[in-house]
Amino acid sequence: MRVERSAFQFKFMALVLLLVLFSVLNLASSEIIFEERFDDGWQSRWVKSDWKKSEGKAGSFKHTAGSWSGDPDDKGLQTTTDARHFAISAKIPEFNNKNRTLVLQYSVKIEQDIECGGAYIKLMSGYVNQKKFGGDTPYSVMFGPDICGTQTKKLHVILSYQGQNYPLKKDLQCETDKLTHFYTFVLRPDASYSILIDGRERDSGSMYTDWDILPPRKIKDVTAKKPTDWEEKEYIEDPNQVKPEGxxxxxxxxxxxxxxxxxxxxxDEDGIWRAPKIPNPAYKGPWKPKKIKNPNYKGKWKIPWIDNPEFEDDPDLYVLKSIKYVGIEVWQVKAGAVFDNILICDDPEYAKDVVQEVFTNREMEKEALEEAEKIKKAREEEEAQRAREEGEKRKRERGYDRRRRDKDHYRDRYRKRHYDDYHDEL
Incomplete structure (x- = not known):
């Protein structure tokens, strides 16, 4: 028994070592292509575009943690100046996702009541003149929130294929509160994808079905007709049941x-007496045979799907042109969004670790937001009270002026009447 236990322990330890070795090798194989926390030196990696500058419509970025934060030292880039275009980009080590998973992740805190504007980021391929980077610059991926009024709260996922942009067909909603939120897009070599918000999967699917890039694999056979003997009734009347006699x-x-x-x-007076009528307990209503399960039931007939003759597979459907740049290019009616924690890698688990790391200060950020909202509300109430007092003051002044004008008017009328009477007497 002692020998058997030792052998078991040896096998167990060997298994543990293999798992550790596998984890180390897997970690070593993963790659962080680009990670930006906007620490010191970020200016050397990012180039602010002059797009819209000549028109006076170019906005600027501020390096800040924002008006409330769980960590004041954790700074990002915040849009400033309302009703402006914002464009800034960074060159990254060239990355090709063929046979690799692509993970694009970033955080954004929309501190303002944005009204209408974007809060997304872009990945670009090929050469980009960063000083002219703008809305017309071709991109391979556009990902993130786009808010306009109370109706549009869309989460964009737009992919470029052979020079044409294709939006995700699903209507996904973004977050609209004033806290930091992480947005993660994962694209795999089998053309499957996942979209996560704050590290939790919000949606998933396939490029084959959720973008109108390729014709569908299957189509409905419009020539098909329901067979005449197709039974759609699940229950039928029992043909063996006979109505009882009488x-x-x-x-x-x-x-x-x-x-x-x-x-x-x-x-003689009341006529022949007849007993009043009551419901007959033996009466069971019109006779109906009992229902039984239809032995020929086939379910509701549906138009069959057939192979689409126009479908031609592209095994590299998921492959983007080599990524060389990442950028922020948005228009905002009201500025104030803080972009941070930009990550491009091939390891979804590392991306989740980043979310958990930043969210260790989540409660502190919530408390800071609540305090900021209290201060804002108190300031608004104070301004409203001041406006009411100013309005009452102006109203009183207008009333005093009106009474004075009325007094002068009646005095002038009195003087004129007596002056006319005096001259009539003369």
Whole structure:
């Protein structure tokens, strides 16, 4: 028994070592292509575009943690100046996702009541003149929130294929509160994808079905017709059941057997007495045969799907042009969004670790937001009170002026009347 236990322990330890080795090798194989926390030196990696500058419509970025934060030292780039275009980009080590998973992740805190504007980021391929980077610059991926009024709260996922942009067909909603939120897009070599918000999967699917890039693999056979003998009724009347003899002769009502002719009843005056009618307990309504399970039931007929003759597979459907740049290019009616924690890698688990790391200060950020909202509300109430007082003051002044004008008017009328009377007497 001692020898067997030792052998078991040896096998167990060997298994543990293999798992550790596998984890180390897997970690070593994963690659962080680009990670930006906007620490010191971020200016050397990012180039602010002059797009819209000549028109006076170019906004600027501020390096800040924002008006409330779980960690004041954790700074990002915040849009400033309302009703402006914002464009800034960074060159990254060239990355090709062929036979690799692509993970694009970033955080954004929309501190303002944005009204209308984007909060997304882009990945670009090929050469980009970063000083002219703008809305017309071709991109391979556009991902993130786009908010306009109370109706549009869309989460964009737009992919480029052979020079044309294709939006995700699903209507996904973004977060709209004023806290930091992480948005993660994962694209795998089998063309499957996942979209996560704050590290939790919000949606998933396939590029084959959720973008109109390729014709569908299957289409409905419009020439198909339902067979004449197709049974859609799940239950049918029992053909073996026969109506009982005399069933239809059972009356609906019968005379009340408990009723008695009143002692005061006079047939000469009241006519022949008849007992009142009551529902017949033997009456069961119109006869209907019982229902049984239809032995020929096939379910509701549906138009069959067939192979689409126009479908031609592309095994590299998921492959993007080599990524060389990442950028922020948005228009905002009201500025104030803080972009941070940009990550491009091939390891979804590392991306989740980043979310958990930043969210260790989540409660502190919530408390800071609540305090900021209290201060804002108090300031608004104070301004409203000041406006009311100013309005009352102006109203009183207008009333005083009106009374004074009325007094002068009546005085002038009095003087004119007496002046005219005096001259009439003369």
């Amino acid at each position: 069933y239809d002769s059972i009356p609906r009502e019968i005379p009340d057997p408990k009723a008695k002719q009143p002692d005061t009843w006079d047939e």
